Amino acid sequence: AQSVTQLGSHVSVSEGALVLLRCNYSSSVPPYLFWYVQYPNQGLQLLLKYTTGATLVKGINGFEAEFKKSETSFHLTKPSAHMSDAAEYFCAVGANQAGTALIFGKGTTLSVSS
Amino acid sequence: GAVVSQHPSRVICKSGTSVKIECRSLDFQATTMFWYRQFPKKSLMLMATSNEGSKATYEQGVEKDKFLINHASLTLSTLTVTSAHPEDSSFYICSARSHLTYEQYFGPGTRLTVT
Numbered sequence: 001a002q003s004v005t006q007l008g009s010h011v012s013v014s015e016g017a018l019v020l021l022r023c024n025y026s027s028s029v030p031p032y033l034f035w036y037v038q039y040p041n042q043g044l045q046l047l048l049k050y051t052t053g054a055t056l057v058k059g060i061n062g063f064e065a066e067f068k069k070s071e072t073s074f075h076l077t078k079p080s081a082h083m084s085d086a087a088e089y090f091c092a093v094g095a096n097q098a099g100t101a102l103i104f105g106k107g108t109t110l111s112v113s114s
Numbered sequence: 115g116a117v118v119s120q121h122p123s124r125v126i127c128k129s130g131t132s133v134k135i136e137c138r139s140l141d142f143q144a145t146t147m148f149w150y151r152q153f154p155k156k157s158l159m160l161m162a163t164s165n166e167g168s169k170a171t172y173e174q175g176v177e178k179d180k181f182l183i184n185h186a187s188l189t190l191s192t193l194t195v196t197s198a199h200p201e202d203s204s205f206y207i208c209s210a211r212s213h214l215t216y217e218q219y220f221g222p223g224t225r226l227t228v229t
Binding site: 043044099104 | 146148150155156157158159160163165207209211218220221222223225
């Protein structure tokens, strides 16, 4: 079984500040991990993913995440927030198994103030 | 890259009617498709897993007779909301998993409003 916990349903930062969105997972098999962003009334956009290999993963829009197996974490960071980063962010866990769906965390709303 | 489409993008229907939502993988074959439901300001909840040529597998608490899923081909899955009620109003998102890479690609979603 797999599950995801996103700590903090709402994160507020100032423009230019560091963004840190937390994600912890549980998985009985080697996990595939994802971060998605969703803007109001839109679908999901993939930010980045970890499957195998390098544990530090770089994504679009300056975001990156690090897979830490010992901590069962996959936190999302961005060095300097932009106003356009304000959105809903979802962490998800999956596996390299046929028929395995992605399981999503509850989401974190990121607010960016000027 | 792989593209998944959903049709319609928005639909408004009256209580008691049925609504069909289509999910298509446009440039790859998907042996498995998934249907999610998202309530306002909430996460995506997996409703069911749809495998081509076989019956869908529903998550606990999802009424299979209300949410009919058909995966008739490797590029098309449909979700039919039968006898819709206002509480069925939601954002429905499908995803398709490539049979080659196991990557999962998401459709843009369908906003259903039941009046």
